Amino acid sequence: MRKGRAHAFVAVLCMLMPVFAAAGDQVPVGAFVHSGGFSMPRLSPDGKYLAAALEQGEDHSVLIFPLDDMRHPKTKRLPRRQVPYNIAWTDSGRLVVELAKFLGSLDFPERMGEIIATDLGDERAQPMFIREQGQSGRGGKQYIADHGFATIASLPSKANGHFYMQTYMSDDETYSRLYDVDASTGVRHQIGEINVGDMDFTMDPDGNARYAQGLNVSNKYVVYRMRNGQWQRLADDEHNPRFEPIGFSQDKQHLYAQTSVKGGPFSLVQTDADGTQSQLLAKDDFGSIGYVQWTPQDEPIAAAPSTGIPTSTVINGDRPLAQIYQVLLSKFPNEFVSFSSFSEDGTKLVFKVSSDREPGTYYLLDLKAGKVDKLFSENASIDPDKMSSRVPMRFTASDGTPLEAILTVPKGASMNNLPMVLLPHGGPFGISDTWFFDTDAQFLASRGYLVLQINYRGSGGRGPGFVDAGYGNWGTRIQQDLIDGVKWAEARHYGDPKRVCVFGGSFGGYSAMMTVIRAPGLFKCAIGYAGIYDLAMMFTKGDIKEGEFGKNYLEQAIGKDPAQLAANSPDKLADKIDVPVLLIHGEADERAPFAQAKAMRAALDAAHKPYEWLTKSDEGHGFYKEKDLVDMYNHVQSFLEKNIGPGVRTN
Template sequence: MLQRFRAACLAGTLLFVAASGGVVTAADAPLPVSDFARMGTLGHPAMSPDGQYLALSLHNEKAKWGEPDYQLVVLHLPDLKYVSRLDMVRNYQPAQIIWVNDTRMVVPLAYTTSALEAPQGTGDIIAVDFDGSHKQTLYSLRNRGKLGSGPHSLDMPRGFPAVVGVPYPRNGHVYLSLGLIPEHNAAGDWDSHRSQVYDVDSVSGKPTLMGDIDHGSMSFVVHGGVARLAYGSRDAHTTDVYMRADAKAPWTKISDAVTGKQMTPLRISRDGSTLWSLYSDHGGPMMLVSSKLDGTDRKVLAHDDFASVADVQWDVTSGKPYAVLFETGRPHLAYLDDSVDAQVSKALNAKFADHLVMLGGSDDAGKRMLVFAQSDRDPGSLALFDTTGMNLQPLFQVEPWIHAERMAERRPFRFKASDGMELEGYLTLPHGSSGKNLPTVLLPHGGPIGIRDGWTYDTDAQFLANRGYAVVQVNYRGSAGRGPGFEMAGYKHFGDRIQQDLLEGLHWAIDQGYSDKNRVCVYGGSFGGYSSLMQPIIAPGQYKCAIDYAGVSDWSIGFERSDTSHVSVGRAYFAEAIGDEAAAKAISPLYQLDKFNVPVLIAHGEDDPRVPYQNATRLRDALDKAGKPYEWLSKPKEGHGFYAVDNREDLYRHMEAFLAKYLGQ
């Protein structure tokens, strides 16, 4: 089979060269700003269990205000003939698409109003047939008990819903967990205090309670129609795991000696004998392990000394894991067996060696597989592989206007920080440049905890590189991807050690000859915007300018006004990660502007709930009072980052002119 498959790959080369669009020379003019401001067109592709239908989320960037900008679309396979379309409410989109049988889908919804935050769940879960008929609201947090919210909406309590699985074999039902909200909670406190899991009939909407535990925000692992495991975080870096033998048994906490520093249960084998989990013993990178259901008799299946397991690939026919993904440096798959899925994955990644190729699901028979490929220069392409005819059929590109051969190479690098900690980053070099002595932009990511930069296509980095700048990105301590200990190393160090990591990553690029030390600016969004204000303060004379995009100028504002301050877990995070209000002010750029001596472009949404707009206005007022130069860009009706395409394009144009002014491009 494998030999025939490799031959089929040769015929399927079109899949990833389709993004190129012709030969281009380095002398060509920069690409239109609009190419980088636009958003991808498709998401969440999911194949029906019988392999006959493809469902996906489509984004319509040309939708007028008030019109739906997302649709749930179903196409027939393999001819891609249109079957149905379900329009979403404006700014609503599918967060997942889950086929519960050959003809019916369950779709949790998400709400998007900002560019710097992932879409947030709305508390709504719907079900619909492949042809758009029999639409049913399974749960609606906002409309609970109202007309159209589902006939059984009051049979479940008020809470935050999440889909935690489907029965095997699929029977039209779905497992739905709820983090219950107290009816009489403290003012502004919306935390869950109890968790339940239900078996919900997606046609009638009728729920059957499967599990109930007196701990908030828990998730569940279900096997054989019984909720066997419950797990959740008691704080930002510790996971508690509970188990029970059957539906009538009480929940028993698995001891910390077994769960280690962190343990996340993933699945139970179909015969019920094995539990697969992500596990970290002493805070190091997360490993994939197998064990008994109580966590004992643990065996390590995959690990890396530097990076955590980022994703697990599951064989649809056996239900077992066949590969894991490590995202450090250039991402790569480590294989656990030689199953058909593993063979297909290996052959695809060998043939398309400049891409990361992932199998994105298959029919229940394992005959048809969705294939998704992306690279540092390609935002992504989707294809269909048919094991019967050994055919690889291109389907869609995520951003078809992006021509991969005009995009910049992203090079992983590692360096040792001054305190000895090994760190990694990514260097993006302009296409066709010498790669030496380049004007440079340091680009800190947001977060800071639990977020990371990766090798695959990065819009900001590609835009800047397309304008002739080298781009340096650093996964400073606190970033995701290296285990709970590495994340904890960022706590209480927002203003010092994290900033030093960023600066030392920049110095690595300068020392290697990539960056001109006399032509450097810093730009970032959210925590990256905060870092853009802090970098000129901790390294006077290093930077020519800074761009603060939705950044924090005063941490104490977030204590009072940020949406995260309205839940106790958010308040606990502020206290643990930063400290009290005095500590917050001590690391805030607003109170250190006597050391801030570079021009700054301030860009902020006026309705930002995460980093309130006052961060920008108070910074502007203080700069005015001090007589220091700045440029200003604010947008009404924008949240945490600009969502509207026109506003994002305006931001990029301001950045382009601002950087050219101070770096001479």
């Protein structure tokens, strides 16, 4: 991009101001569960089309918009509860879609290992890698099912109708293979392999596999570098920083990677193409660098930490796109701007504006025309002016470890002795609560409750050492971190000690029971949503146990000694629960099977403890249907009002 064009466009950006609706009455429950939003916008290489994912209840589609007439998109519908995991244009008329399935609102979509291709003329998608035999969209040809799992690895640096695909085959799980695939015909040519299963490849602009990295069967991160035609494993111990390659610049001069020294937060670094002579680009002493903005030439221009309110550090500030990015930040104060997609020549780009109160709105920036157009929102039913502020803070745990807390403060309320809900996140490993919009927290705050979230040990965002500190500590140190957070908030008079409840989903549901057990008298009620309540059952029921990786993961995460498992299982400790309980569960849950909820209910019955019960027969790991989510939130609100009183009035 020429600097003259960039400077001219700065003048146009200076006139751009976000406009939001005025606040009114209490936000209805339906606004928080409404589906129908867009995500994953992808510009075609020539900048003439925009593909995006659309959610409409349980139905998902890929829409292809001509940018000169966005009123008439082409719609590619997916089977029920299938969602796009990734969308990528292979040339200006064809795209590939990696498929996933949605098991429940508490889980990220789970990759199906299948890839399809489509274009404007295809009535039916053509399989690139599919696991069931059927017919293709071109001429109704029969195709043979693949027995394995595939993902989109990357794209060529210049669109040529092909994409790179990595596979793990069912009959040979000890190998990961890389293919160059013609998206028009589906013909694939192997271009790389490594005799380690489930690895991700990092490729240079010439299509050569240079690195392979991922978790091995022992749940340990490993990384290999190609040198002289052989894969060599890089050392990862206390004497060698952990090295996670991200990608190469298109000029092939630089490799960008994340590095962690002694398990600390990840920094962003630039190295020579062979991974040597590292140069630090961005770092933070508390949180990992997690939000990086890239140019169309795959060069970073800004980066921000994963913790706190993300504040970007500009990299390569002399780049025209870096200057435009800074202007965009100034025109959307108190929000975060992230680049989403570029045309191949870089003259058009889609960017996203989001914040603690704004789920996300996408805009199209046209450098040649010198204008910005609003495209669509991730959730148009949310009025940011009616949402609550999220405040990241830090406190010190009882053993001296610094931790991050995020407080969602009811709009218009003074943060002083408020009725409070502890909201532990799921996972627990590698997942974290961030400053960005959180549906559960915003719903609770809209009902007048202060919401406390803690990034306990095991959470992501602070480096591998912080994650590892949670292993083996499900029912002990992690729960103490949550308890310490509640005591800190009470000591600061943020929360009223007489009006505190805990509500969590998945691992958070487990924590809802365990914090009550570990800290008698601290809480007035507990809500477990799709929770794990019997640790030993995880080895016999549910999808986590599957395969050698699953078994090794569970042994590291929760241990295998029966006495230890029982000592950290809420259903074995129900007699210690001294507050009313609400159990919410989907009967079709595969991650935390319905048997978990039934075991907890039976234990509460045996201990003569009060509880309420809400289940849905066809819901999975977290409710998915809007009507079921509305019912769930209404039950939560009623339960809170009954046990800790109504929330404060919000503006």
